[in-house]
Each structure stands twice: as C-alpha cells, then as structure tokens.
Amino acid sequence: EAGVTQFPSHSVIEKGQTVTLRCDPISGHDNLYWYRRVMGKEIKFLLHFVKESKQDESGMPNNRFLAERTGGTYSTLKVQPAELEDSGVYFCASSQDAGVTSYEQYFGPGTRLTVT
C-alpha cells in the first residue's frame, strides 16, 4: 500500500510568485491534514479536511494560503503571493475516519519551500 505522497519535494520561488503544493493521502483515508515547519521551530498544524470539507483551518497563517480537496481525494495548498516567511517544510498527513484509528496520522515526506 502506497503511503502519503507529496509533490514537489522541493520548490524554490521568488517573493511574490505563486506555488501550489500537492498531497495524495493513503487510499481510503478521509482525514487529511497540512502542517508546516519553519526553520528552527516546531511543526505546526495548518488545517484539517474530512473528505472534501474543511473541518478546522485555525492554523492557516493568512489569506494568502488556500487549501482545497476537491472530490475528497488529493489536496492542494496554494500560496499566493509567496513571502519570505513562508519558507519551510510543508507536511501532509492522513488518517482513517474510524474511531481511535483516526488519531494515528501518517505523514508524507514533506515539500521544502524556499522563497527568495
């Protein structure tokens, strides 16, 4: 069974440009999460989808970030326009939506975003 995949693995863009990150969760996982780790800091929650619905987007930094999960499968996270402070590693995670197993989140390798 394939794990959580993320694309691209690394992206370097200039300030003001747009970048779209993609996450493919484990097949059958209804829960999908985005997290971010800024250099030297802890991994922080951004938002949580259940299928195609946003359950919690309390961690989204500002309205330059837009997450979608059309059809309840893969998700995209768009940053527009990117700022220097957006640099970091963006992780995606997924979990089943069945009782206690929903608490076990499986993470992708992350996308390293560098804004210059």
Add this chain to the structure above:
Amino acid sequence: AQSVTQPDIHITVSEGASLELRCNYSYGATPYLFWYVQSPGQGLQLLLKYFSGDTLVQGIKGFEAEFKRSQSSFNLRKPSVHWSDAAEYFCAVGSFSSNTGKLIFGQGTTLQVKP
C-alpha cells in the same frame, strides 16, 4: 494552552549505549501522546502512541515510552542505540475533539550516534 516541550535540541550517544529522550506536555485532559521519527529525506514515521491503559508502551524499532501523569511526561527510551537510529525525534500530543484531530508537536530532538 496545550504545548509540548522537548528540552534537548540535540543529543549524542555512542552506539550500543542506552537512550532517553525527554518530553513534557501541557494538556487539560487525558492526553493522547505520540512519538514520531524523521530520518533524512523521509517523512515522519510513527514510533509509538499512548491512548490509555498500561503506561509503558512498546513501539517499533525497539523503542518504548512511559507515560507519567504526575510529571506530565512521556519520555522515549531505547536500551541499546544503533547507528541507524540517528534521526530527528518528535513528541506530540493529540488535540482531539468532535470536529478535528490536530497534533501539537515539540521542537524535536536530533539524535547523533557515535560509532
């Protein structure tokens, strides 16, 4: 506010030596606790978890952790470290409610293993 503290940013141990990584949490209710490991170029891998019951939990790769409610701690241990254990380790507490299940992470501890 919910938080997780990993006091040691970097730890170096010799191969074959024992290991203990510290984790303290602040959480209002009974916590769900996790340890993840990230090897270079890899995603975060779940080592072990505590939900309830026996406070000593066993995980993969020979790791174990003990939940101590009185100390608000969930320290990770391994009796004998292997060179392949060199990685970054993250402690996390689950903030779960009816509508969300986010993890709150500590800052991570980087483990270096000396030959």
